[in-house]
Amino acid sequence: MFSQIFDAIEEWMRELLSGMISSNLDRMFTDVNQKTSEIAGQVGQTPQGWNSSIFNMIEGLSNSVIMxxxxxxxxxxLCYELISMLTERNNMHDIDTWMFFKYFVKMWIAVYLVSNTFTITMAVFDVGQSVVNSAAGLVSGDTSIDISSAITDLSATLESMEIGELVILALETLIVSFCMKIMSVLITVILYVRMIEIYLYTSVAPIPFATMSNRExxxxxxxxxxxxxxxAFQAFLMMVCVAIYAVLVVGIQFSDNLSSSLFGVMAYTVILCFSLFKTGSLSKSIFNAH
Structure with missing residues (x-):
């Protein structure tokens, strides 16, 4: 009698743990798959296309406050430039009309740059968008982790495990699932921080544009x-990171050693987040931007 009770309890625990493991495996990659698939669409957008309301607000602030x-x-x-030009010519003793012509051309260019600040700034991001869209056609790969095939063949593997092994595997899937949710949040944060940085950067664009006409x-x-x-080109580096991630996750095999496969996927996702985070500093170092 007691053996039947213990067998029933064991069977109930086995079904409970097996269901928990299958459920964790089925949903743990949903957020990350969704976020990685959204990266290409997010980074390929210009500031106007990403959020037109924020862009209009930033443009209005720039024109009314910064301009x-x-x-x-x-x-x-321009006054400093004129004074320097005159004093460099032997204290105004060697003045010719050509130097004034060059000054007025330089002044016109300076005023034109400041007057068309947002047009020029957005042109830079249009170039970046074009590069990303071109790369999207060449850098292809499915970033989704297909766990359905592993779950299909999982029942036989779980039935052969002891209760202790099932408990450990259930805890592992729970931990990995929690970590993957954190990774998906971090990916969202990285994407949004980049766009906010772009808006902040463009909001003060008229000030650096106003200094372009002077050598110092x-x-x-x-x-x-x-x-x-x-x-702008940080988006291209992000695309490369996603492409590398796609190649890595395709090679993952969900074999009998499910634990190593799970932690392998988590490691690749951590690498993706870290790589996306480093694209900003890497892009600035490439363009020698401080």
Whole structure:
């Protein structure tokens, strides 16, 4: 009698643990699969396309708040440029009309750059979007982790396990599932932080643009342009990270040693998050942006 009770309890625990393991395996990769599939669409968007409301707000703030400051700066820079040009010519003793013509051309270019700040800035991100879209056609790969085939063949494997092994495997799947949810949140944070950084960067664009006409102050504008290109081409580096991740997860085999396969997937996902996080500093180092 007692043996039948113990057998029934054991069978109930086995079914409970097996169901928990199968459920964890079935849903643990859902968030990560969704986020990795969204990366290409997210990074391939321009600031206007990602969120038009935020973009319009940033553009309005830039035009109403930052643009007057840029006007003051460009006035100072152009006056400084004129004074330097005159004093360099033997204290105004060697003045010719050609130097004034060059000055007015430089002044026109400086005013044009400041007046079309957002157009030029968005053109940089349009170039980045074009590169990402071109790469999306060449860098292909399914980032989804197909666990359905493993679950289909899992019943026989679970039936051969002891209760202790099932408990350990259930805890492992629970831990990995929790970690994968954290990874999916981190991927979302990385994508959103990049876009917020782009909006913050473009909001003050008129100020560095106002310094472009001067040799000394122009380093501010030059470094700003480097930063713009770094942010734009960071999307391409993210695409490469996702492509590498797709190649890695395709090679994962969910064999009898399910624990090693689970932690292997988690390791690849951690590597993906770390790589996405490092793309910002890597892109800035490539373009020598400070």
């Amino acid at each position: 007057p400051i840029a006007g003051i700066i460009i006035t100072f820079v 102050w122009g380093q501010i504008g030059t470094n700003y342009f480097r930063g713009l290109f770094a942010l």
